[in-house]
Amino acid sequence: EVQLVESGGDLIQPGRSLRLSCAASGFSFRDFAMHWVRQAPGKGLEWVSGITWNSGNIEYADSVKGRFTVSRDNAKNSLYLHVNSLRVDDTAFYYCIKASGRRSFEWSPFEHWGLGTLVTVSS
Amino acid sequence: DIVMTQSPDSLAVSLGERATINCKSSQSVLSSFNNRHYLAWYMQKPGHPPKLLIYWASTRESGVPDRFSGSGSGTDFTLSISSLQAEDVAVYYCQQYYSTPLTFGGGTKVEIK
Numbered sequence: 001e002v003q004l005v006e007s008g009g010d011l012i013q014p015g016r017s018l019r020l021s022c023a024a025s026g027f028s029f030r031d032f033a034m035h036w037v038r039q040a041p042g043k044g045l046e047w048v049s050g051i052t053w054n055s056g057n058i059e060y061a062d063s064v065k066g067r068f069t070v071s072r073d074n075a076k077n078s079l080y081l082h083v084n085s086l087r088v089d090d091t092a093f094y095y096c097i098k099a100s101g102r103r104s105f106e107w108s109p110f111e112h113w114g115l116g117t118l119v120t121v122s123s
Numbered sequence: 124d125i126v127m128t129q130s131p132d133s134l135a136v137s138l139g140e141r142a143t144i145n146c147k148s149s150q151s152v153l154s155s156f157n158n159r160h161y162l163a164w165y166m167q168k169p170g171h172p173p174k175l176l177i178y179w180a181s182t183r184e185s186g187v188p189d190r191f192s193g194s195g196s197g198t199d200f201t202l203s204i205s206s207l208q209a210e211d212v213a214v215y216y217c218q219q220y221y222s223t224p225l226t227f228g229g230g231t232k233v234e235i236k
Contacts, residue, residue: 029139044216044228044230045227046226046227047226047227051208058224059224061224100178107161107220107221107223108178108220109175109218109220110165110218111175113173114172115172
């Protein structure tokens with residue numbers, strides 16, 4: 001069974017930094033693209049970042065480009081999101097997502113979602 | 124960026140009746156390489172993460188009841204629920220995965236009338 005468990009969310013002041021983690025199990029992590037999507041409380045879904053299976057292609061939403069960095073450690077079956085220069089409008093649940101395409105060089109549907117970790121940015 | 128526009132924002136349907144949700148992309152999400160539309164539908168129940176229902180515009184994910192169906196082409200797509208059940212109350216999102224930034228529609232809230 002695929003499991004994605006996010007951690008690292010916290011109440012944090014504007015301008016500070018945080019590292020979100022996602023521990024993956026139940027599938028061959030090294031073979032699949034992974035993504036982060038966020039959802040502000042009561043709002044819609046916003047794609048944040050994606051990283052292909054081999055880290056050959058990494059993309060970001062314009063709203064986080066230059067502030068957020070996605071990475072993966074295939075040996076540890078883990079996905080990370082380093083979030084810097086946090087702003088109040090970064091407040092959201094951050095979901096870790098496994099895409100469906102095995103060793104794909106194009107983006108594919110979001111097949112499995114974690115339960116999310118809440119980042120609250122407030123002074 | 125490809126903008127995804129859903130309609131309506133919400134709808135109330137009687138149990139057993141059909142629910143139809145529309146999604147329009149600001150540009151084509153059809154790949155000339157494989158002739159597939161890079162369009163997915165997700166369902167999000169309150170307090171839960173989204174769940175994949177449909178991909179390639181019309182392919183049901185494993186385990187999704189066959190009352191859910193996706194259709195459309197070009198820039199206009201539809202998610203239909205043929206006979207609404209109580210457990211279908213949720214917010215539904217369309218998404219294009221054709222090009223980054225990967226974008227979602229604003230969501231459609233489905234309720235029981």
